Amino acid sequence: MMKKLILLVLITFMTSAIHSQGKSKEKEAPKDYSENVSTINSTINSLYAAISGEKGKKRDWALFKYLFHPDGKLITSGKNDESKFQIRYMKPDDYVKSSGKWIVDNGFIEKEVHRAVDAFGNMAQVFSTFEAFQSEKDEEPFMRGINSIQLLNDGTRWWIVNVFWDNEDRRNPIPRNYLPK
Template identity: 65%
Template sequence: MKKLITLLFICLLMFSSNAQETAEKPKDYSSKVETLDSTIKTLYAVISGEKGEARDWKLFKYLFKPDAKLIPSGKDKEGVYKIRYMKPDDYIKSSGKWLVENGFFEKEIHRKVDVFGNITQVFSTYESFKSETDKAPFMRGINSIQLLNDGKRWWIINIYWTQETKENPIPNEYLPKQ
């Protein structure tokens, strides 16, 4: 009986060791958050893709400090401005399927950066498209992105955004120079 138990234990150890070797190693995303620019570019790239194209949600979550928020704002049916607080996982649950089913590209067209110590505020003007080949955006707006540089990497703390409307056009100072 002892020999059988020992044999089973050895087989279990061999199987466990083999499974660990073949398990996928976690991706190293550190280069994506080395600079402010790489962090912002990665944010836009990771949510963008053609219809049917999966997004790298592990990379998306890697950009954010724990307890970070995504905060969309806009008017409700009564014309009152509302906001919604989401964690990165909430955003994935509420928008992830739609992004893949419809195709979505968000492109930064202008950036204004303010820095004080380790905190950075970015006003990032964007245009949204259903496909990378689209000529005209179906939506524009501004992402107000707050970031932390902890001396090792950049972290997104919050993204607070609103879409452009006829009543609320994007001011010229947040558009590309013509």
């Protein structure tokens, strides 16, 4: 009798656990990010929002990845150890793997301070000048640069095709026409 009672309790517990797992999966329906990509403005603002946050704040990597065309890339530029100019291509997943932990652990808030948009047909080129901070409390950015963002409108939404950026340094200052007026 005791064995049957224990077996009944275990079956009830397991059934309840399986049932509650099914319910939690039902609640985790994908978010509707369609408003985030309805305009050039909403797409660019969503890009900055997805990667920005105080130290320890989780980022919305699902939104970040949603912004990019399936063939979209992030391209960073800079000099290697031999002072030769080079670029590195990344898929959104590569960016999350290489930088995601650092920006959450250290805080990373990228703010757009100027935007220049050129568009024709279903394509757009955005030069977006940014300042990066580790906290909203910081008075001075630790980095500045320009994101060159290419977008495609497929008739339904805007897709980020590429984000190609370069950081400012003393030999490579941001031109005045890409700074706030």
